[in-house]
Amino acid sequence: MYVNVENVNFAYDKKPILHDINFGMNKGEITGLIGPNGAGKSTMLKLMIKKMKPNNGKIIIGDNDIFSIKRENNPVTFIPDIPVYYEELTVWEHLQFIKALYPENSVTVDSLIREFNLNQHLNKIPSALSKGTLQKLMIALALLRQYDVLLADEPFNGLDPAQTYKFKNTLKNLKKQDKTILISTHLLSLAEDFCDRYIFLYDGRIVEQGTKTEILQKQQMNKETSLEQIYMSLIGEGEHYAGVQKTVMCE
Incomplete structure (x- = not known):
């Protein structure tokens, strides 16, 4: 590992x-x-x-x-659950700043702008962005780092x-x-x-x-069991799956 x-x-x-x-x-x-x-x-x-x-x-x-x-x-690079940014910097300035810190990363600013459709937002400050666009900026900044x-x-x-x-x-x-x-x-x-x-x-x-297969085998669950069903069973909220999901061992 x-x-x-x-x-x-x-x-x-x-x-x-x-x-x-x-x-x-x-x-x-x-x-x-x-x-x-x-x-x-x-x-x-x-x-x-x-x-x-x-x-x-x-x-x-x-x-x-x-x-x-x-x-x-x-x-390590990190995408936080709560966006972290410089209030005074625009989207473009954020991207350029992180790229300058990690020039050895082969990922380019232009490629991330295209990938995450940020072109129309480049001159905006983060507080002016929608939640989804701000999240895309956080992802782009994480991908610009060397990791x-x-x-x-x-x-x-x-x-x-x-x-x-x-x-x-x-x-x-x-x-x-x-x-x-x-x-x-x-x-x-x-x-x-x-x-x-x-x-x-x-x-x-x-x-x-x-892996899902390993977990299904250990828990003796049907191979058609969903991840949601596995989790609910593990935490004791899925008793109604008992006898149905555990009747057939996955291959």
């Missing part, structure tokens, strides 16, 4: 938020961090971008603990169906480039469409993880 989270625990003011979190991620794979609001998804991502430090445990990228990696060598690992916290929020389709294709292309991708979302039907692996998080604990 290229990224390894080992025995991570975290608490806010002595209130436990994450409990003994362990998972790994491979290069060239998209992992979905699945869970409801308040499950601990955003907290996990904040630890992985070093915004906070775990109470104990390690987060390893390659062979290095993330807290030993210097800022200029940080291999091996992409973390995204609810990145589909605000995107319309066409924008969602384009961003899913972007993620699939990054996968082909051997990027390691972790997408936090509560949209299970969406995650099922493009993720390779899943981490089911509930109440700060991992209740299951693996």
Whole structure:
């Protein structure tokens, strides 16, 4: 595994938020961090971008603990759930600024403007943008950085169906480039469409993880079971699937 989270625990003011979190991620794979609001998804991502430090445990990228990696060598880029921007800078200035910081990234500003249909918004400041356009700017800025690992916290929020389709294709292309991708979302039907692996998080604990096939086999569920049905069963809200979903083992 290229990224390894080992025995991570975290608490806010002595209130436990994450409990003994362990998972790994491979290069060239998209992992979905699945869970409801308040499950601990955003907290996990904040630890992985070093915004906070775990109470104990390690987060390893390659062979290095993330807290030993210097800022200029940080291999992680991040799409936040709440947009972060400079109020006085236009869309164009934001793109040019990040590109100047990471000139070694082969992705061009012009290609991102075309990909995310930002041309008509270039002279606007972020506060003048719609929610969807602002989210597209956050995605574009993340893609301009130099990175091996992409973390995204609810990145589909605000995107319309066409924008969602384009961003899913972007993620699939990054996968082909051997990027390691972790997408936090509560949209299970969406995650099922493009993720390779899943981490089911509930109440700060991992209740299951693996590929869909692996999870179905471990849970002895029918291979036609949806991701939503799997999750509801795991958290004890899917008893009505019992006896129906667990009657046939997937191949």
